[in-house]
Every structure is written in structure tokens, then in C-alpha cells.
Amino acid sequence: MKVSPENIIELSERPPRLGEQAPALGRRALVVGCLLLIAGLGLGFSGHHGLAHVLHAWLVGATFVLSIALGGLFFVILQHLTAAGWSVVLRRQAEMLASLIPWAAALFLPLVVVTLLGHAELYPWADHAWAAADPVVSKKIGYLNGIFFTIRMALYFVVWYELTRWFVRNSVAQDRDGDPQRTVRMRRSAAPGMLVFALTSTFFAFDALMSLDPHWFSTIFGVYFFAGCAVAVFSTLILGSLALERGPLQRIVTVEHYHDLGKWLFGMVFFWGYIAFSQYVLIWYADIPEETIWYKHRLHGGWQYVSALLLFGHLLVPFAGLLSRHVKRNRAALGFWAVYMLVLHLADLLWLVNPTIGGHGESEGMVFGLTDLLLWLGLAVTSFGVFILRAQNQPLIPARDPRLDESLGFENQ
Amino acid sequence: MSETRTFGIVAEYGDVDSVMAAARRIRDAGYRRWDVHTPFPVHGMDDAMGVRPTILPWITLGAGLSGLGLSILLQWWTNAHDYAFLISGKPLFSLPANIPVAFESTILFAAVTTFLLVFVLNGLPRFYHPLFRMAKFKKATDDRFFVAIEARDEKFDPGATRKLLESTGAASVEICEEPLDGQVLPGWVKFVGVLGITLAMIPLVVAYRARNAKTDTPRLHLVGDMDFQPKYKTQAASPLFADGRAMRPQVDGTIARGELRENQHLELGTVDGNFADGFPVAVTRELMERGRNRFDIYCSVCHGYGGQGDGPVALRAKELGEGAFVAPTDLTDDYVKKQPAGQIYATIRNGIRTMPSYAAQIPVADRWAIVLYLRALQRHSDASIADVPLEKREEIK
Known part of the structure; x- marks a missing residue:
């Protein structure tokens, strides 16, 4: 957009919002999503693995939604931390994604309740008798028990909710009062906020995903989960911008913003690969059974194909595909890679979670089917509906941010 | 202008x-x-x-x-x-x-x-x-x-x-x-360039000299980890053990791996205190080839490839006129031929005169392989035309 004082005033007085058809779309998504969930639950409970399969598929879908929301929170904090100008027109989208965190907490609630009640289908350590008898897990009971697990999960979501609320509330208030001091305050709180985010997301990954196999441990696992969050959020921001550019954000989001989002996506795809390989190579090199067992589960019984899919599909292919600047500046090409990476991100979560169906950290081979697809889709579509219904209350850009003109006129060299 | x-x-x-x-x-x-x-x-x-x-x-x-x-x-x-x-x-x-x-x-x-x-x-x-x-x-x-x-x-x-x-x-x-x-490089730029390069050499020269010249002050140690390695050398003292020795004696009642000497013929080359004649291992072509390989590596530098005491070390000593040098034995000499295999084995194991023991370099099986190859060299030294297969005789005439 050609930046002029008139444009900025126009934007701040009448900031772009979602169209009138948005609430209907949101409600329709909720209905469709619920139907998909009912179908998925029905199919899952009648299946061979019953509750175990439903819980694992639910965990994958809920983590997928949460990873986008956490990625949005990360994006918001990062933009304030670096006082970034280019991203201002995208920040509200990320703030709205981060606002999904209470909804994600609701999605995790059934998993936490089931675990607290002592059902060990998802987390084997929830079976007290087994945990106490296991020579390794018995040493971890102080940490891996239903009550402490529930407290920690509550803590993570409360911390994330408060972080989100602080940044979103200030940003939305600035839409009304245009106070530049809010930008300064948010920048000051960004550094401690990032620290808190890093710690909570790391321990969330340990608790929710790594403890599926309570024998196994990897200190880099939290970073691995974070890399997935980053890939997911940049893909989502690209798709969100593409959708909104057809309507309210026309001429506000430009090819320059896609170029930068593309750079981020490319960088995070490779970062994910870097972290995934760092985890693999140390375990491969040390070759200690208590560590290699985790990869053994994922290199046998059908999972080896998913492993290969991740190596090629989540790293090498998109690396080559996103390398060129022409791809990053081409809306159709970048949109394709964004959808593609979201699908591969789901495959990554599937690969983390489903091999532990079989109980007590053992693998039963490839358990994957329509149940998973229905539940993932149901959770994603209902979350999309919640997102739309919440997003319609706010302008789609922080219209009185002091760096709005910088973002509107932003150009890559 | x-x-x-x-x-x-x-x-x-x-x-x-x-x-x-x-x-x-x-x-x-x-x-x-x-x-x-x-x-x-x-x-x-x-x-x-x-x-x-x-x-x-x-x-x-x-x-x-x-x-x-x-x-x-x-x-x-x-x-x-x-x-x-x-x-x-x-x-x-x-x-x-x-x-x-x-x-x-x-x-x-x-x-x-x-x-x-x-x-x-x-x-x-x-x-x-x-x-x-x-x-x-x-x-x-x-x-x-x-x-x-x-x-x-x-x-x-x-x-x-x-x-x-x-x-x-x-x-x-x-x-x-x-x-x-007037678009040529001014003279002073060239001068400064040459001077700069020359001055840049000085630290290298100083470092090189400090590491090579004789001096009574301690040397410069550029790579400390290389010069002072955290290890004990042979016979060094260590505060770690009560007896102050870094080298640990064998624990009573144990035998180190590969040092169980049950078979005297095999390990020492003796039977009932006398040198044994014959081999304690199976005599095969592979063993002899292995012996040739080991002989060429360990023995030939002094004794020569043919075993006649004319290896490069012996030739060099002769060339320099080293009076005190004890010439290596001609292994094809009659008195070596008459020695039992066990005695030759014992010579490799224990050394003789100025020849040191090769027990550290050559394991037991290889020593016997060398003895076997030496027997072949000795046999070769007094071979006649009758030893050559009929179809090959034409080639060497």
C-alpha cells in the first residue's frame, strides 16, 4: 500500500474487520466440527484399541490446535521483543490465534481428567501399581503422578492465558486510545515473557508428549515441540493472510509480508530439521538401549515409513521448495507450502504420539486410521469456528500501532 | 595538470x-x-x-x-x-x-x-x-x-x-x-604494503625461533595441551595410590588377558626345559605367507629380505664404517639351520646379543609364522635345480 497520512488516518478510524458473513461461517464450522467429533468418537470407541486410540488421536488433534495458538503467542512476544516494524499488519492475526489458548485448555481437560482418574491408556505412569513396580518409573513417581500432572497443566495454561491477555488487551486498547506508551510497555515485558514462554512450553512438551513413554527422556524435546509450533504458526499466518487479503486486508498485506513469512517458514522448517537431527544423532551415537528404544518404536511396524516421510517431507522437500525467493513472493506457491507444512506438522505429532498405543510405553506397531482423521479434523474445524467467532470482535490489524506505516510501506531489499 | x-x-x-x-x-x-x-x-x-x-x-x-x-x-x-x-x-x-x-x-x-x-x-x-x-x-x-x-x-x-x-x-x-x-598505485602505498607484510612476519619468526633455539629459560608453550598432556609416563609417581606408583602391578591371583602360558612349547618354545624341535601350530601355506609378511616388516630391516644379514641397517652401518656394530646374523648359515625351531622362536621372543626382544611387537602366533618362513628361506638358500618343478626349469635356465 502506498503509505500516506490520509491512509493511516482512514485505517485508524475505520480499521478493517471481518465481514458480516463471519459469524454464520463460524457457527457452521462449529456444527460440522462437532459432527466430525461425534463420528470420530463413535468409530474410535468401537475400534480395536478403543479408549487408548481415542485418547491418542485426541491428544494429537488438541496438540495441533495448541501448537498453532502457542506459535501465535511466540510470534506476538517476538515482534515486541525485537520491536519489529514489518509484522504489525500481521500481529493481530497472531494475537487472535494465541487467544485460542483457553479453548485449547478445554480440549486438554478430558485428557487430564482421564489421567487424574487413574486410566493409564494414555500415560502409562497413571497406573500406580505399574509405576511403583517399574524400576525406572518408580524413581519418577514424585513428578509423574496424576495430581502433580494436573497442577502443572493448569499452571501452563494459566501462564499462557495471562501472557496472551496482557499482550492482546494492550494491543486492543491501543486501537481505541492510540497510546504509544502501550507499545513501550509491551516491549519491556516481552523479554521476561519470552523466558516464561520458553520454560512453560518446554515442560509442557515433557509432560504431555514425552511422558507418553515414561522411560525415555530427551532434553531437547521441548525445543523440538517449539520448532513444530513455529512451523505451524507461520503456515497458519500465511493462509490467514491469503484468506483475508481477498477481503478486508486487501492492499494492506502485500507480497513483501508474504516474502518475510516465507523466510520465517523456510527458516523454521530447517530449524525443525536441525533440532530433530540433533536429538537423533546423539542417541544414535551413544547407542544406549534406554534411549534408542524410542526410535526403535518409530523405525518398525510401519512407523519407519512415517519417519522417512518426516525426513524427506518435513525437511528436505520443503527446504528445496521454499529456498527460492520467487516461491516466497508467489502467493499460490507459498499457500501450497503452508497447507503442506500443516499436514506434515500433523504427521509429526502423529509420529510422536501414536507409536505408544499399546500401553506402558510399548509400541503396538502402526495404529492409525479414520478415527484419527475424523478427530483431528473435528478438533481443527471446531477450533476454526471458535477462532472466527472470537476474531469478529476485533479489528484485523492493530490500527493505531505507532509502527503501522512502517509495516504498510515495508519492502524487502 | x-x-x-x-x-x-x-x-x-x-x-x-x-x-x-x-x-x-x-x-x-x-x-x-x-x-x-x-x-x-x-x-x-x-x-x-x-x-x-x-x-x-x-x-x-x-x-x-x-x-x-x-x-x-x-x-x-x-x-x-x-x-x-x-x-x-x-x-x-x-x-x-x-x-x-x-x-x-x-x-x-x-x-x-x-x-x-x-x-x-x-x-x-x-x-x-x-x-x-x-x-x-x-x-x-x-x-x-x-x-x-x-x-x-x-x-x-x-x-x-x-x-x-x-x-x-x-x-x-x-x-x-x-x-x-596517474592511475598507477603511488609508491608509498607499495612501500606501506611491503612494510606491513614484513612486519606481519615478525610474530611468526619470534614464535618459530622461540620453539627451536637453545635457551636456558623455559620455552614458549603455544599449545599448552600438547606440551603438557594430562597423563602419566612410565615409572612416574602418582599421588593417587598409596604406594605412589602410577604403573599398577598385576593384581595377585590374576592373569592378564593373553598371558596365560599353559602350553610351554607354544609360548616359550621349550619342552621339558630343552628347545623343542617342530611346530606347536599347524604348518600351512597361509601361516608361511603370514610369516613372510611379518618377516618383511620386522626382521628384514637388519637381516635382509633373504635373511642373509644384508638389510638396509646392516648395509648403512657398513657404509659408515661403524666399528662397534655387531653385524646381523646370516640366518641361512648352517648353525642357524641346525637350531631347533623352538630356539629360533625363543630368540624372537627374548632377543639375543644386541637384538632386542620382539615379544611386544610380534604376538605368539606370528612368531611361529616367522620361524616357519625362516625355515623356507633356509631351505631356499641351498636349493638345487632338482627342487624346481619340471615345467618351470626351462624359465630359469
């Missing part, structure tokens, strides 16, 4: 918009050798000037891929091919172990190539430019914008080019002259 020629025509502008508009018109007029000089980067100037995309990214990509390929090749060559070396029981050539080096090499090659190529493609370093002769041009780093069309452009015409620039709303249009000569 020396002779000059026209370098080009320079137009001066007061703001970004007019220099952008001028750049578009000059681009559309088809000029190729011209440039815009601004005090800060101007977004969109590349487009306005019609600058073609640089080939740098492709060369960076190529350099990165070269780094990737070469580092994989290097790791295969060094670890799996030229000097196969087993580490941690991993395959000799195994990608997971190679990826960190390949990753770093890819980045190193790409980054260094890009860094250097940016200089090359921009024609740097360049110490002089004709535009520097214009007093006004200093403003290009402050608040003025300049367009310079060079005289070597094919479309350049003193009149028409000047008119074009004037029509773009330039604040001023001037001809820039450049001297025909």
Missing part, C-alpha cells in the same frame, strides 16, 4: 522522487553503463534502474552444494577408504555421523564464497573513482543524489545525453573528466 578525457556526464538531484523518475527515463532510453549514487538505500531503485537480478544466489547455491559433496567425499575417503578406522562400532561410512561436518561445510563454502564474490562482483577493492574529482560529489554521502552516465556507454553522445539529463529536472548537469595517466 595532465591530459584528461571525458569519464561521463553527472546530474545532481535534490530529492528521492526526482532521481527515481530520472532513473526510469534513463533506463527506458536504453543506457547500460550508468549508476545512481544516493546517501542512503532507496527502495525500488533496482527496479527504476532496470538492474538485472544478480547471479550471486546461484553461485552461493553451487558453492554450498560443493561444500556438501566435498565434505561427504572427504569423510568417506579419510574414514572409510584411505584409512579405514572403526569408531564406536559404527559403520565406516555412515551418514548420521557425517551430517554435522557436511552441514558446517555447506555453510562455510556458501558463506565464504558469497562474501568474496560480493567484492569481486562489485569490483572491489577500488581505491579511486573519477567521480571523486568532483567537489560536488562529496554531497552524495550527505543530502544530494547523483546520476552518472559513463562515456563508454554505446548510446553515449555528449549533446544528446546532456539534453536527456537536463530534461529530467536535474539541479545541475556537469561533465566529469578523468586523467589519462
Whole structure:
């Protein structure tokens, strides 16, 4: 957009919002999503693995939604931390994604309740008798028990909710009062906020995903989960911008913003690969059974194909595909890679979670089917509906941010 | 003042918009050798000037891929091919172990190539430019914008080019002259260069001398970890143990691996205290070939490949006239031939006269292999034509 004082005033007085058809779309998504969930639950409970399969598929879908929301929170904090100008027109989208965190907490609630009640289908350590008898897990009971697990999960979501609320509330208030001091305050709180985010997301990954196999441990696992969050959020921001550019954000989001989002996506795809390989190579090199067992589960019984899919599909292919600047500046090409990476991100979560169906950290081979697809889709579509219904209350850009003109006129060299 | 020629025509502008508009018109007029000089980067100037995309990214990509390929090749060559070396029981050539080096090499090659190529493609370093002769041009780093069309452009015409620039709303249009000569490097630059290189040698010379010259003060230790290694040498004292010895004696009632000497014939070459005749191991062609291999490695330097006491060490000692040198035994001599196999074995194991024990270098099985090969050498030394197979006799006549 050609930046002029008139444009900025126009934007701040009448900031772009979602169209009138948005609430209907949101409600329709909720209905469709619920139907998909009912179908998925029905199919899952009648299946061979019953509750175990439903819980694992639910965990994958809920983590997928949460990873986008956490990625949005990360994006918001990062933009304030670096006082970034280019991203201002995208920040509200990320703030709205981060606002999904209470909804994600609701999605995790059934998993936490089931675990607290002592059902060990998802987390084997929830079976007290087994945990106490296991020579390794018995040493971890102080940490891996239903009550402490529930407290920690509550803590993570409360911390994330408060972080989100602080940044979103200030940003939305600035839409009304245009106070530049809010930008300064948010920048000051960004550094401690990032620290808190890093710690909570790391321990969330340990608790929710790594403890599926309570024998196994990897200190880099939290970073691995974070890399997935980053890939997911940049893909989502690209798709969100593409959708909104057809309507309210026309001429506000430009090819320059896609170029930068593309750079981020490319960088995070490779970062994910870097972290995934760092985890693999140390375990491969040390070759200690208590560590290699985790990869053994994922290199046998059908999972080896998913492993290969991740190596090629989540790293090498998109690396080559996103390398060129022409791809990053081409809306159709970048949109394709964004959808593609979201699908591969789901495959990554599937690969983390489903091999532990079989109980007590053992693998039963490839358990994957329509149940998973229905539940993932149901959770994603209902979350999309919640997102739309919440997003319609706010302008789609922080219209009185002091760096709005910088973002509107932003150009890559 | 020396002779000059026209370098080009320079137009001066007061703001970004007019220099952008001028750049578009000059681009559309088809000029190729011209440039815009601004005090800060101007977004969109590349487009306005019609600058073609640089080939740098492709060369960076190529350099990165070269780094990737070469580092994989290097790791295969060094670890799996030229000097196969087993580490941690991993395959000799195994990608997971190679990826960190390949990753770093890819980045190193790409980054260094890009860094250097940016200089090359921009024609740097360049110490002089004709535009520097214009007093006004200093403003290009402050608040003025300049367009310079060079005289070597094919479309350049003193009149028409000047008119074009004037029509773009330039604040001023001037001809820039450049001297025909005087573009050689001044003598003092060369002097400073040579002096600088010479001075840069001094630390190296000092370090080299300090490590090689004889002195009664302690040496410079540039690589401390190399000079002072955290290890105990033979017979050194250690505060770690009650008896103060770093070397640990054998624990009572134990036998070290490979030192259980049950079979006297095999281990010592004796039977009931006398040297044994005959071999305690199976005599095979493979054993003899192994013996030849070991003999050529360990024994031939003194005794010679034929065992006749004419190895390179013996020949060299003879050449130098070393009076005190005890010549190596001719192993094909009758008195060695008459020795029982066990005695030759014991000689290898224990040493004799000035010959040291080879027990540390040569394991038991190899000692017997050498004895066997030595028997073959001795047999060979008094062979006659009758020993040669019938069909081969013609060849050696």
C-alpha cells in the first residue's frame, strides 16, 4: 500500500474487520466440527484399541490446535521483543490465534481428567501399581503422578492465558486510545515473557508428549515441540493472510509480508530439521538401549515409513521448495507450502504420539486410521469456528500501532 | 595538470522522487553503463534502474552444494577408504555421523564464497573513482543524489545525453573528466604494503625461533595441551595410590588377558626345559605367507629380505664404517639351520646379543609364522635345480 497520512488516518478510524458473513461461517464450522467429533468418537470407541486410540488421536488433534495458538503467542512476544516494524499488519492475526489458548485448555481437560482418574491408556505412569513396580518409573513417581500432572497443566495454561491477555488487551486498547506508551510497555515485558514462554512450553512438551513413554527422556524435546509450533504458526499466518487479503486486508498485506513469512517458514522448517537431527544423532551415537528404544518404536511396524516421510517431507522437500525467493513472493506457491507444512506438522505429532498405543510405553506397531482423521479434523474445524467467532470482535490489524506505516510501506531489499 | 578525457556526464538531484523518475527515463532510453549514487538505500531503485537480478544466489547455491559433496567425499575417503578406522562400532561410512561436518561445510563454502564474490562482483577493492574529482560529489554521502552516465556507454553522445539529463529536472548537469595517466598505485602505498607484510612476519619468526633455539629459560608453550598432556609416563609417581606408583602391578591371583602360558612349547618354545624341535601350530601355506609378511616388516630391516644379514641397517652401518656394530646374523648359515625351531622362536621372543626382544611387537602366533618362513628361506638358500618343478626349469635356465 502506498503509505500516506490520509491512509493511516482512514485505517485508524475505520480499521478493517471481518465481514458480516463471519459469524454464520463460524457457527457452521462449529456444527460440522462437532459432527466430525461425534463420528470420530463413535468409530474410535468401537475400534480395536478403543479408549487408548481415542485418547491418542485426541491428544494429537488438541496438540495441533495448541501448537498453532502457542506459535501465535511466540510470534506476538517476538515482534515486541525485537520491536519489529514489518509484522504489525500481521500481529493481530497472531494475537487472535494465541487467544485460542483457553479453548485449547478445554480440549486438554478430558485428557487430564482421564489421567487424574487413574486410566493409564494414555500415560502409562497413571497406573500406580505399574509405576511403583517399574524400576525406572518408580524413581519418577514424585513428578509423574496424576495430581502433580494436573497442577502443572493448569499452571501452563494459566501462564499462557495471562501472557496472551496482557499482550492482546494492550494491543486492543491501543486501537481505541492510540497510546504509544502501550507499545513501550509491551516491549519491556516481552523479554521476561519470552523466558516464561520458553520454560512453560518446554515442560509442557515433557509432560504431555514425552511422558507418553515414561522411560525415555530427551532434553531437547521441548525445543523440538517449539520448532513444530513455529512451523505451524507461520503456515497458519500465511493462509490467514491469503484468506483475508481477498477481503478486508486487501492492499494492506502485500507480497513483501508474504516474502518475510516465507523466510520465517523456510527458516523454521530447517530449524525443525536441525533440532530433530540433533536429538537423533546423539542417541544414535551413544547407542544406549534406554534411549534408542524410542526410535526403535518409530523405525518398525510401519512407523519407519512415517519417519522417512518426516525426513524427506518435513525437511528436505520443503527446504528445496521454499529456498527460492520467487516461491516466497508467489502467493499460490507459498499457500501450497503452508497447507503442506500443516499436514506434515500433523504427521509429526502423529509420529510422536501414536507409536505408544499399546500401553506402558510399548509400541503396538502402526495404529492409525479414520478415527484419527475424523478427530483431528473435528478438533481443527471446531477450533476454526471458535477462532472466527472470537476474531469478529476485533479489528484485523492493530490500527493505531505507532509502527503501522512502517509495516504498510515495508519492502524487502 | 595532465591530459584528461571525458569519464561521463553527472546530474545532481535534490530529492528521492526526482532521481527515481530520472532513473526510469534513463533506463527506458536504453543506457547500460550508468549508476545512481544516493546517501542512503532507496527502495525500488533496482527496479527504476532496470538492474538485472544478480547471479550471486546461484553461485552461493553451487558453492554450498560443493561444500556438501566435498565434505561427504572427504569423510568417506579419510574414514572409510584411505584409512579405514572403526569408531564406536559404527559403520565406516555412515551418514548420521557425517551430517554435522557436511552441514558446517555447506555453510562455510556458501558463506565464504558469497562474501568474496560480493567484492569481486562489485569490483572491489577500488581505491579511486573519477567521480571523486568532483567537489560536488562529496554531497552524495550527505543530502544530494547523483546520476552518472559513463562515456563508454554505446548510446553515449555528449549533446544528446546532456539534453536527456537536463530534461529530467536535474539541479545541475556537469561533465566529469578523468586523467589519462596517474592511475598507477603511488609508491608509498607499495612501500606501506611491503612494510606491513614484513612486519606481519615478525610474530611468526619470534614464535618459530622461540620453539627451536637453545635457551636456558623455559620455552614458549603455544599449545599448552600438547606440551603438557594430562597423563602419566612410565615409572612416574602418582599421588593417587598409596604406594605412589602410577604403573599398577598385576593384581595377585590374576592373569592378564593373553598371558596365560599353559602350553610351554607354544609360548616359550621349550619342552621339558630343552628347545623343542617342530611346530606347536599347524604348518600351512597361509601361516608361511603370514610369516613372510611379518618377516618383511620386522626382521628384514637388519637381516635382509633373504635373511642373509644384508638389510638396509646392516648395509648403512657398513657404509659408515661403524666399528662397534655387531653385524646381523646370516640366518641361512648352517648353525642357524641346525637350531631347533623352538630356539629360533625363543630368540624372537627374548632377543639375543644386541637384538632386542620382539615379544611386544610380534604376538605368539606370528612368531611361529616367522620361524616357519625362516625355515623356507633356509631351505631356499641351498636349493638345487632338482627342487624346481619340471615345467618351470626351462624359465630359469
